[in-house]
Amino acid sequence: AAVALVVPEIRRQQQRLLEARTDVGIVKACMGWTRATTSAQQAALRRAQERLDKLKAHLWPQATLEMLPVLVAAVVDELSTPQLCPCCHGRGERRVGALVKVCTACGGSGAVPASDRKRAAAIGRDESTYRTTWRSLYEWLL
Numbered sequence: 642a643a644v645a646l647v648v649p650e651i652r653r654q655q656q657r658l659l660e661a662r663t664d665v666g667i668v669k670a671c672m673g674w675t676r677a678t679t680s681a682q683q684a685a686l687r688r689a690q691e692r693l694d695k696l697k698a699h700l701w702p703q704a705t706l707e708m709l710p711v712l713v714a715a716v717v718d719e720l721s722t723p724q725l726c727p728c729c730h731g732r733g734e735r736r737v738g739a740l741v742k743v744c745t746a747c748g749g750s751g752a753v754p755a756s757d758r759k760r761a762a763a764i765g766r767d768e769s770t771y772r773t774t775w776r777s778l779y780e781w782l783l
Contacts, residue, residue, distance in 0.1 A: 643713045643782070647705065650781070654700055661693040701778050708764070712775070715763035716782045723752035754783075 668686045672678045702708070725731035726747035733751035735744050743749040755763075760779055761771035771779075 643709055644706070647709060647782075651701060651705060654696070658693075658696050658700060661689070661696050664689040665693050699777060702774050705778060708775070711764050712779060712782055715760065716779065718763065719755050719760070720783070724755060726751055726753050 665686070668682065668689050672682050672686065675682075723731075726733075726744060728746035729735050729744035729751060731751040733744055733747065733749040734741050736742075744751070747753055757772055757776065758768050760776075761768040764771065764775060764779070766775060
């Protein structure tokens with residue numbers, strides 16, 4: 642079931658990446674047709690390259706499908722055993738004098754997300770690799 646959810650997103654990301662690479666190529670080709678490049682062409686190339694770089698930075702890892710069973714197990718475990726908010730003790734609200742207010746620490750959910758360190762350990766990766774490579778996919782699965 643998770644594969645059916647993830648594959649369309651992978652395809653969407655790959656399609657956007659292909660379009661961005663094509664845009665960079667078109668701008669470079671247009672620049673090659675003229676003797677001198679204009680500031681407008683340089684700006685267009687810069688915008689196209691920035692878009693491509695941004696998409697690359699947010700692209701899910703190549704090993705997404707291979708890691709999917711581990712990721713799904715970690716996400717299911719996190720969702721099934723939520724960490725209670727230390728401020729409201731899982732109630733989602735706090736008593737302030739005579740008033741009962743929504744807990745600002747957890748936004749009223751009563752739970753706080755697991756730390757990056759804990760999530761990294763759950764998927765068998767170090768914290769740095771989790772943050773740079775796996776966090777966006779993990780949070781998307783949540």
